[in-house]
Amino acid sequence: MTTAAAPTPLERPAYRVYVLGLLTVVYTFNFIDRQVLAILAPYIQAEMNFTDSQLGLLGGPAFAVVYSTLALPIAWLADRISRTSIIATSLAVWSGFTALCGLATGFTFLFGARMGVGVGEAGGVAPSYSLVADYFPKAQRARALAVYSFGVSIGTALGYLFGGLLAAAIDWRAAFIVLGLAGVLLAPIVKLTIKDPERGRFDREPVPEGVIATPAPAQKAASFGEVWAILLKKPSFWFLGFGAACSSVYGYGAAFWLPSFFQRSMGMEGAERAWYMAGIAFFGGTIGIWLGGWLADKLGRGVKRSAYPLVPAVGFIIAVPLFFLAMNVEDKRTAFLLFLIPQALSLAWLGPLITAVQHLVPSHMRSTASASFLLINNLVGIGLGIYLLGAVSEYLTPRFGEEALRYSLYVGQWFYGLAAILLFISARSLRRDWVD
Template identity: 80%
Template structure:
């Protein structure tokens, strides 16, 4: 689609503010379902473990590798396809697929049937995020992208919270199988709304239009989609991409691991059960997560104006450094409401990276490479973060159980916290080369 055609149809830069807000809100809702379906397993662990007698290591495999391997590897070819065809169609089909497989999880009869269904969820979700990043970047100008991507990323804490809440309530009052079926079915019904109400904008439209002063923001933005070789040829020359990707991946080792295992920690170490546990963890995920994501996006847009690009990785780096002792403190407070207040702080700090880092990745390549570059970033982040983090914490818990019994998971969570310190180091290194690698 040409820029002229896009303007005539009111897409991208020509779209009115209300329609752009609607698109962003709907994409955020889709991302919310992405995380509901991804994280609902965490709150259902005790119910599944009680019925099917799984170990923590097996549960870690279901939450991590079963999902992450196909999710991460398929995201790249799907994003390559999204750089060539309708991104909206790909996201819509992906939503229907992952939601359908979430419902199938409710029919599992053992470890391998549930493992296969979780792989199906990963197949569907592989096409959801990278094309959405690209859509958001083409609906909002550079000066607003970190905040727009931060708003889109609200799907992470909202989806996590709703997965905890609805999964816990449905499992407690009905059973865990019905929880999977209902949540998955609702997602399938949402797919047509996305497909038929969201228009695919011109790629790089905001990078083509004239600025307020009447001068082009860029001289030329290619319209032909780039191949893997071309995109990776660009990324290999940009050290900031690799430090951003592996920094985010290290943070995700503990971020995804904690999100998956904290509900079980609250049950085993704090004695929380059923609805109370679901409400408690949902509140932490929602309040802390939304505040942190918005704060990270706002600070990056405010501090990263003009030639100052270092704040995009430095803001989350500082947040990770503070999050480590705060998580430890929150886990060692006896009063559950004081612990709740303390958990909000590291929860917010641990998600502040989403808006700044994702925005930086969008600006390391030209517009016609964004979906593939985003998928490359997500390949590293999710394969390491989801694939390693969830399983690692479960395996360490199994290893420590003979010594610490029910408290083994606590010590496993202590071990995982140091990945945030490693993430901070890598992001600080990324800040040194980001300005040079940035594409204006």
């Protein structure tokens, strides 16, 4: 037996924290550029006279179709070549197209630019999930992925805040250009400072303290067919995927349309609306994401794998009546406090479900499996949710006028109930499907 050598740079806690922090910043820009359209929608609609259905197409299908479908082949590539290079290149591409949105002259131009944002963002998330899994051991993985997922709440909040403030101070075009160029400048830092570690380095059998583990033979990257042959046999993957997708129908839909709801039904304008939405997204979202990851790691130890889907399922059930209550309170301060709770509960799924999917396949298949999960989640969630709420609002406008969006948001809340049902079902098979 040989005593352990000094830790390599990849094993140093400070470097692991740096990598996780920088990946979280990249994910933050992912959601800044994805969600900024929501806060800018009233300005764009006023200038270009778009209908709610057209805005729904820009926020949903224009982005989601290419984002979801391209994520799978890019993730397949990420299981074979440098994940860091893919993430850095993707960041530069989606940020560049975000800036291009600021030059839009009409619906077709803006639709094409939003497709470009989706092309870039397709390469950002699944390779990052895989990297995080190779920087943190199993017992810390849900919390590490929850920290990474802070990019959702932070990015959404900053997109609302900076987008709204820039639009109020200058115009909506400046918001797209400034935020897009900032992401382009970050891409070289990612490429030059994040190392791509050995895949599955924390998934070997444990060895006694003071002993160096024998390196495991390198695993050949799996084909799509091999990955899907495993996933098709695991019911928990499909219930997790469609459960997350149903939650995202309303999650993404509400995130896009709430700024317009606050303008139409609560009389908020400009900077006030930006600060209000940013506060809800940041405080509610960050608390919920961390709480979900912490609870899943705490409750899901040993054989209690069912905690990973059950934690968010319970959260969705509680979130529905609270969202309804928050939307019907006239006092803005009280409404703000009420919105924080369902916002937190609605995002508690990120750490637990992403971790569960990582453990349905061997380590050399994780990028492709994650992209398969994201394909379901995003194609249904983003592609359907934003457009659906906009189309329902437009359909109800002749009857309810400015309040039509309120009733559209009511309709969307039923998807949280469906998500909870699917996640409860997934808990029954997850223990059997889990790969340690």
